Amino acid sequence: MEQETHTPDLQHPDFSSGSTPAVHLQIQAALHELKRLTGVTLTLPAETPEDEEAALRQIRCLCTAYKEKYNKAQFLLSLMTDSVPSYDVAERALRLHIAPDENRILFLLESRSISDDTVLEILKNLFPAQSRIYLIPVTETQLAVLRPLHASESEEDLPQIAHTIVDTLNTEALAHVQVAYSGLVKNLLELSRAYKETSLALKVGRLFGSGQNVFPYNRLGIGRLIYQLPRSICENFLSEIFGTEIPSAADEEMTVTIDRFMQNNLNIAETARQLHMHRNTLIYRLEQVEKRTGLDLRRFEDAMTYKIASMVLNYLQTERNSQT
Numbered sequence: 377m378e379q380e381t382h383t384p385d386l387q388h389p390d391f392s393s394g395s396t397p398a399v400h401l402q403i404q405a406a407l408h409e410l411k412r413l414t415g416v417t418l419t420l421p422a423e424t425p426e427d428e429e430a431a432l433r434q435i436r437c438l439c440t441a442y443k444e445k446y447n448k449a450q451f452l453l454s455l456m457t458d459s460v461p462s463y464d465v466a467e468r469a470l471r472l473h474i475a476p477d478e479n480r481i482l483f484l485l486e487s488r489s490i491s492d493d494t495v496l497e498i499l500k501n502l503f504p505a506q507s508r509i510y511l512i513p514v515t516e517t518q519l520a521v522l523r524p525l526h527a528s529e530s531e532e533d534l535p536q537i538a539h540t541i542v543d544t545l546n547t548e549a550l551a552h553v554q555v556a557y558s559g560l561v562k563n564l565l566e567l568s569r570a571y572k573e574t575s576l577a578l579k580v581g582r583l584f585g586s587g588q589n590v591f592p593y594n595r596l597g598i599g600r601l602i603y604q605l606p607r608s609i610c611e612n613f614l615s616e617i618f619g620t621e622i623p624s625a626a627d628e629e630m631t632v633t634i635d636r637f638m639q640n641n642l643n644i645a646e647t648a649r650q651l652h653m654h655r656n657t658l659i660y661r662l663e664q665v666e667k668r669t670g671l672d673l674r675r676f677e678d679a680m681t682y683k684i685a686s687m688v689l690n691y692l693q694t695e696r697n698s699q700t
Contacts, residue, residue: 399428406435448472449512452522455564456482456512456571465564474564475508481534482558482567483521483541484574489551490519498548502541520571522561531560538590556581556591579603583694584687586635598684602691610688617669617685631686633661638679 407418418435451472454460460468469476489495496511499521503509512520521541525531538555545551556577558570573593581591584599602610614622633651637658640646648658662673669685671678 399425399432403428403432403435406432406439409439410435448474448510452510452512452564452567453514453520455567456514456520458568462565469564474510477563478508479525480561481523481525481531481537482561482570482574483523483538484514484556484558484571484578485519485521485541485545485553486517486555486578487545487551487553488517489549490553491516492549492551495519495545495549495551498545499541502544520574522567525560535590535592538592542589552589554578554581554589554591556593558593576600576603583691586631599687602684602687607692607695610692614685614688614692617671617681623689627686630661630665631683633658634673634679634683634686637662637673638676638683642674642676642679644674 411417451460451468451474455465466476487495491513496519499511499519503521503523508524510522512522514520523537534557538557541555542553545553556574558573561567561570577591577593577596580596580599580603581588583603584597585591611622633647636650637644637647640650644658644662645655648655651658665682666672669682671682673679673682
């Protein structure tokens with residue numbers, strides 16, 4: 377059985393005979409708000425109306441400062457970035473009325489317009505008000521959505537939820553949004569892990585998920601491996617494929633062609649039809665690649681090798697651009 381704790385009653389201020397009823401009530405309300413936020417019971421002696429006015433201002437400033445430091449979004453962001461000691465999590469969560477243990481999913485949204493009031497309002501309307509969903513501003517271009525996974529839902533429903541977010545913001549706010557989502561977050565202490573997952577998923581998705589807007593943390597494929605390889609290993613791999621003349625960037629048109637060719641199980645006729653080109657034109661492109669690299673893209677193994685080389689080229693180019 378849980379031990380019952382006694383909270384002392386809120387002490388009323390000692391008002392002078394010159395106290396105005398309006399200020400008296402405002403101070404009582406402010407003291408109650410302070411207690412609700414912090415759990416602290418404050419005794420306030422006030423001898424003159426001027427003292428009461430000054431006390432009221434100070435209490436309101438204290439409440440505002442506390443809200444700014446300990447509001448839910450700021451607390452959750454601190455958890456995401458490992459800025460809260462683990463021993464302090466349960467107490468602060470209780471104070472903010474956030475359940476410390478609940479199955480949740482973290483969605484990380486990225487868009488140039490993610491901080492717009494319109495986008496935030498649409499997101500608020502997208503989720504029910506009483507659904508314990510938290511919108512957490514991360515940067516000027518990133519916003520996290522911490523959402524409970526309901527008993528009737530499973531992780532198989534997550535792609536649909538993510539696509540709903542993307543489609544809604546695209547339609548109603550004309551915002552191009554990319555979304556990554558984490559694995560199951562069983563308690564608040566796992567938020568840091570979830571944030572690392574979604575951050576990596578966004579980075580890998582931007583690099584290798586051409587044309588995609590939703591990036592599950594556990595479906596990053598070979599992109600995850602390439603992203604975590606040392607640069608020297610990537611350069612050695614490219615030397616094996618291209619020799620001494622390594623291109624500075626992947627041929628975008630050829631990359632699209634190879635992607636479609638592999639999607640069609642190396643079917644030349646179907647790929648040519650979908651790309652609106654003559655069959656002989658496609659064959660010529662494939663032969664040019666073979667002449668340059670020795671890779672016959674009509675063989676699956678060689679086609680896969682070339683695709684990986686293109687991904688590595690894109691990765692290295694992005695790394696170079698980020699350093700300039």
